[in-house]
Amino acid sequence: MNESDTTKQKPSLAAMLSVRNGARAVAFYKAAFGAREIFCVGDPGGAVVAQLAIGATDFWVADESPANLNFSPETLGGGTVRMVLVVDDPDAVFAAAVSAGAIVVWPVDDKDYGWRVGRIVDPFGHHWEIGKPLAQES
Amino acid sequence: MNESDTTKQKPSLAAMLSVRNGARAVAFYKAAFGAREIFCVGDPGGAVVAQLAIGATDFWVADESPANLNFSPETLGGGTVRMVLVVDDPDAVFAAAVSAGAIVVWPVDDKDYGWRVGRIVDPFGHHWEIGKPLAQES
Numbered sequence: 001m002n003e004s005d006t007t008k009q010k011p012s013l014a015a016m017l018s019v020r021n022g023a024r025a026v027a028f029y030k031a032a033f034g035a036r037e038i039f040c041v042g043d044p045g046g047a048v049v050a051q052l053a054i055g056a057t058d059f060w061v062a063d064e065s066p067a068n069l070n071f072s073p074e075t076l077g078g079g080t081v082r083m084v085l086v087v088d089d090p091d092a093v094f095a096a097a098v099s100a101g102a103i104v105v106w107p108v109d110d111k112d113y114g115w116r117v118g119r120i121v122d123p124f125g126h127h128w129e130i131g132k133p134l135a136q137e138s
Numbered sequence: 139m140n141e142s143d144t145t146k147q148k149p150s151l152a153a154m155l156s157v158r159n160g161a162r163a164v165a166f167y168k169a170a171f172g173a174r175e176i177f178c179v180g181d182p183g184g185a186v187v188a189q190l191a192i193g194a195t196d197f198w199v200a201d202e203s204p205a206n207l208n209f210s211p212e213t214l215g216g217g218t219v220r221m222v223l224v225v226d227d228p229d230a231v232f233a234a235a236v237s238a239g240a241i242v243v244w245p246v247d248d249k250d251y252g253w254r255v256g257r258i259v260d261p262f263g264h265h266w267e268i269g270k271p272l273a274q275e276s
Binding site for chain 1: 148149150151152153154155156179192193194195197198204207208209210211213214215216217218219220221222223224225226243251259263264265267
């Protein structure tokens with residue numbers, strides 16, 4: 001969003017990931033994916049709400065609050081949304097995420113549906129598919 | 139992503155929502171939010187994977203597959219990611235979503251953190267916050 005012009009807002013959409021220990025999650029997403037912090041607000045109890053960006057795409061990270069129907073994957077035992085990260089070099093980004101602490105779900109490989117892609121689960125239980133469309137045969 | 143140029147891919151990020159009955163979910167997101175279908179592939183069993191867009195932002199919808207760790211909110215009893223939809227007229231978009239079948243979690247209101255925002259849950263169990271930053275006092 002363009003905060004300098006809130007009078008006419010073009011539609012935009014961003015995912016907000018619920019996690020346990022949002023502060024650690026923000027640090028992980030920076031280390032694993034090179035995410036940039038747009039802003040981060042915390043409360044005295046340590047919970048945070050952070051807006052991050054990878055490339056031109058924003059996403060949000062917030063401590064879970066089951067009373068407000070915001071559940072972490074650890075609380076529910078799985079995730080209801082996975083993140084699709086499209087990058088120029090999936091192998092390199094995948095390896096960096098694993099080095100930062102992500103676990104391989106399945107490695108990067110060429111898929112018959114035309115993508116080179118792999119899948120990791122981050123230390124907070126969110127799954128990420130990291131890939132790109134394969135160059136089309138001409 | 140720009141499918142006409144896959145040789146140099148700028149990073150982009152999109153959420154993939156797991157649902158029961160992806161075909162109905164795609165129809166709902168079109169009706170509720172005016173989502174555009176970028177593409178949609180189905181298998182003989184009726185499961186779909188669809189890429190949609192609202193404004194300039196893509197997201198994905200896919201039938202759940204617990205064997206592949208893709209769980210719908212109905213299966214887990216809640217959601218681990220909520221979607222933040224920023225629009226020029228939150229009240230109108232919120233009302234349209236409710237008319238299309240979403241349920242109000244809390245109505246649109248001015249929040250002390252500087253947003254006008256409301257929250258709905260869609261018929262597939264995903265939560266959406268629909269709002270925009272309030273104009274700043276000068």
